[in-house]
Amino acid sequence: MKRRQFLKLSAASCAALASVQLGKEGGFFKPATALASSGSGLPGSLGAKEVPSVCDMCFWRCPIVAKVKDGRLVKIEGNPKSPLNGTKVCARGNAGIQLLYDPDRMKYPMKRVGGRGEGKWARISWDEALDEVAHNLKKVRDKYGPHALAFFDHGATSEFHRAIFKALGTENYSNEPAFFQCVGPVAVAYMSTMGYLVSGTRQYIDMANAKAMLLVASHIGENLHVSHTKEYAEGLAKGAKLVVVDPRFSAPANKADIWLPIRPGTDTALLLAWINYVIQHDLYDKEFVHKNCNGFEQVKKAVKGYSMEWAARICDLNVRDMEAAIRIIAENRPNVSIHPGRHSTWYGRGDTQRHRALAILTALFGAVGVPGGLYFPTPVHLAHTDCLEIEGEEVEGPEESLKDNYPFADPFPGTPTGEIVKATLTGKPYPIKLWGVCGVNIMQTIPNPYQTMEAVKKLDFIFSIEMLPTETAIWSDIVLPEAVYLERYDGVYAYDGINSYVTVRQPVVAPMFEAKPPFWIANELAKRVGLKGFSCKKEEDFINAELKGLGLSIEKLMQQGGIVSLKEKPYRDTSKPVKFPTESGKIELALEEFADEDFDAVPKFEPTPAPPKGFARLLYGRVPVHTFSRTMNNLWLNHEWPENHIWLNDKVAAKLGIKDGEEVVMENQHGYRSMPIKVKVTPGIRPDCVYVPHGFGSRSKHLSKTFGKGASDQFMITEYEADPFMGASSHRTSFVRLVKGDKVLDIPELVALPRELPRYQVKKAS
Ligand code: SF4
Known part of the structure; x- marks a missing residue:
């Protein structure tokens, strides 16, 4: 096929993706409780036919219009006013309806009644749940100090909850997986080089x-x-x-x-x-x-x-x-x-x-x-408001910080995830005894989930704020059900790229069951731990306060279809020097600040160990209809892509006698085995690596649509290395061979290794 032909096909398949035939799986789940008005009083809010809001099926935040009929969400489309996506959303954006009406949702506050990880719960009231979380937050802080509290946070709602942990004085909140499992290295590299x-x-x-x-x-x-x-x-x-x-x-x-x-x-x-x-x-x-x-x-x-x-x-x-x-x-x-x-x-x-x-x-x-x-990027002049800050007491930092070994961890938010896990396991340099988790399934994002489980076992208390009964939920002592993005306000979203604009996420239907918006949960929890809570009374207050900087309000924004464009200047005047936001005002090709910390001012090649004999490097990636493990249980998306396959080089497959579609198990260098996974035999991968799409292989039996489907790459990563600059943890440092039936199959080495490249020496799993 010629390349141009392929591109045409590709554009067509993109369009197809945006118009996945919704509803073909047989209608919506009927909620147990009738939807009530959100009481927001906003024009275009509940009862309106079309409600502008913002997608949260991934972090890209495309503007959407939700179509609501008789209090039920019936369709999601892109907001035609959006200069970027227009009326288009991707398959996941479309399928937000099936997150809202997923029968597996966390509907009520739950208390663990079995062992951690067993997934046995009893329903409790919000008062009981919040009191128990607050009691444990205070107990651990008073007994071990504020830094014994740790919070793993990700996504739009975590900011509300992080405010409590900050006010209680801990430095241990970890922007995970967005930073420490994802953009950490690229962020440090470009911030240092170009200043942005x-x-x-x-x-x-x-x-x-x-x-x-x-x-x-x-x-x-x-x-x-x-x-x-x-x-x-x-x-x-x-x-x-x-x-x-x-x-x-x-x-x-x-x-x-x-x-x-x-x-x-x-x-x-x-x-x-x-x-x-x-x-x-x-x-x-x-x-x-x-x-x-x-x-x-x-x-x-x-x-x-x-x-x-x-x-x-x-x-x-x-x-x-x-x-x-x-x-x-x-x-x-x-x-x-x-x-x-x-x-x-x-x-x-x-x-x-x-x-x-x-x-x-x-x-x-x-x-x-x-x-x-x-x-x-376009400068966005939102007004500063302290509405979402929670006043706390001045607390001294720990004598030895978990960030100490990572000179470029600041100014980025949080403490390296791996350091929190290690301190929890060892009690050094100080004990960590309570974890809160929001917006992240830590068992599917932090490498070496076995180590994470061991750390959880050492905690006095763990709670999570969840929409679905994930692996993290089943390891939690208390689970607080949070409203999904279609049921809540989050904040102002400014797109500051080319075609920049400002918009807000607002509820399109009222929260179902006993799920609550993050503002309410965080405020109630704050009061129960003896803090004052947010200074604004409701979500609209801080959104309006921020929008004021642009001469806008939610009402004005909605009058304009939910989106207002911003003035941008993405390009430089090529006849003049540019003032970059670095200390010198120039791009730093050689970095003295790196040299000052004993790193190379100019990059050098530092080889990472090659696979041990008989193993292939495990690579992973994504599929376009899923956002990691977050969307695996979605009825429509699961229908489109229910399980993953392991890509295996065709010559390697021939030597091993493995055929396309056959089922194997991965075994890593430490002997850990995966769930069964089907093989995709292809010449489209080198013989020294295998590839597995990420997020599959759920181990929570409460996720009825995805439990046990495919295999998790995450559970094969039993060793990782910290980035010495900011402490992010590596994900491509595991190796696997295959098991077919009861036969362990070593991966043949079809490409010779140059002598300069060291080979990985198998150590005990950390
Ligand atoms: S899931 Fe799709 S529609 Fe939604 S924000 Fe991400 S890219 Fe946009």
């Missing part, structure tokens, strides 16, 4: 106007965020060239002009060789570098030893393809999208420097503040 966060919730990369794009293991289309994917598809449709570096023939790889099937763990070697090549062959933007960058000579000197021939051997690539690939990018400079990536917690060591290398390459091409390159 190019890859947070948003990604400031102008793919729609790129003449060429470089993706290093970014799986756009497999991780589907509507506007991001649209911009990428638009860029390709307009003729942008595409280079993809990935051990696997991923969705983007099959659209690439050049696909480089790199040996896992060697990406930095390739990037450093490219930097050297670009400098040696005068393929960089001299004017931009001269005007806007510090440290060029240092970089030039530091990368001199990284030849293409050396990198070809390390990366198991072909020099000709490597040169052709970088020339495609260089010839189209500065209008090139060198994607910064998002999920960057791969190997621990070297992750931050890999993204530093990407940032350096971007700067050498002048691909900043230009169409097609990285661009500048």
Whole structure:
């Protein structure tokens, strides 16, 4: 198939994704209680036919319009006023209805009556549940000190609850998985180099106007965020060239002009060789570098030893393809999208420097503040309000902080997840005795869930705020049922990329059963632990207070269809130097602040250990109809993609006698085994790795639609390494072989390992 033909098909399949035939699974679940008015009194709120709000089926926050009939949500579409997604939502956005009406939802506050992890609960009242959580928060704080409290938080509602933990004085709240299992390394790399966060919730990369794009293991289309994917598809449709570096023939790889099937763990070697090549062959933007960058000579000197021939051997690539690939990018400079990536917690060591290398390459091409390159976010002038802060007592920090070993953990929020788990297990440097969890299924996100379970066993108390009975819920002592995004306010959402706008999430129906909005839960809990609670009386107050900065209110916003556009200036004036938000005002190609902390000012290649003999590296990724484990139990999405498959190289499969569709079990280097998983035999993956889509293999029997379907990659990760910069934990440091029937099958080594690459030595699981 020709590439252009494929692109047309791809656009068609994107559209199909957005119009998954809803309702084909036989109607909605009928709630036990009739829906009542939310009492918000907002125009266009309950009872209205169309209610503008914001999707939360993933973190991309597409503006939506919810269609409500007789108090029931019947359809979700994109908000036509949205300059980004328009009327389109993805399959998950459409299927939000099935989260709202999921019969498995946590309906009432629950108290554990069996052992932790057994999933046996008794229904209790909100008063009993809140009193018990508050009693334990106070008890642990008084006995062990405030830092014995830890909070794992993620998503839109966690801010409300985090305020309590902050007010109680702990430093141990962990933005997990968003930071410590995902963007930590890329955030540190680009903040240090360019002074701004190019890859947070948003990604400031102008793919729609790129003449060429470089993706290093970014799986756009497999991780589907509507506007991001649209911009990428638009860029390709307009003729942008595409280079993809990935051990696997991923969705983007099959659209690439050049696909480089790199040996896992060697990406930095390739990037450093490219930097050297670009400098040696005068393929960089001299004017931009001269005007806007510090440290060029240092970089030039530091990368001199990284030849293409050396990198070809390390990366198991072909020099000709490597040169052709970088020339495609260089010839189209500065209008090139060198994607910064998002999920960057791969190997621990070297992750931050890999993204530093990407940032350096971007700067050498002048691909900043230009169409097609990285661009500048729109400043959003929301008014400051302390409405959601909870006043607490001044508390001294612990003598030894869990962040101490990570010099670049600040200014990012929270404490590294791995450090909290370790301190809970060991009691050092101080005991942690209570965990609160909100918006994250910690058993499916923190590597080494077996270690997490051991840590939970050591706690005096654990509670979680949940919408569904996840693995984390079944390990909790108390579970508080939280309203889903269609039943609650969250806050003001500003999209500060190209086509920027401001909008709010508001309830489209009243909370079902006894689920409560986060504002109510946090406020009630705060009062019970002796804090004052929020200074504003209801959610609308803080939203209106913030909107005031833009001369808006919820009412005014709704009069305009729920969205107001903002003025933006994404591109630079190419005739002038730019003032970057770094200390020097320039892009720092060589980083003295890294050198001051004994890191390399210019990235070096630090090999990560290769698989031990008989094993393949475990890689993982996403499928476009699911958001990790969060959506696996959704009736419609589960119907579309109920289980995952393990990708196995066809030559390896032939040697092992494994056929496509056969069932195997993964066994990792520590002897841990997965649930059964079907094999996808393909030439589209290197022989030294296997690939498993993430989020499947639920172990909570209360999740009736997804329990036991597929296998969890997370439960195969029994060893991880912390990123030495900020403490994020690695996810690609596990290795598996396969078990078929009762036979353990070693993975044959079909590609020789260069002597410079160390091999992993099996240690005991941590
Ligand atoms: S990308 Fe899909 S799931 Fe994510 S916010 Fe947009 S519509 Fe919702």
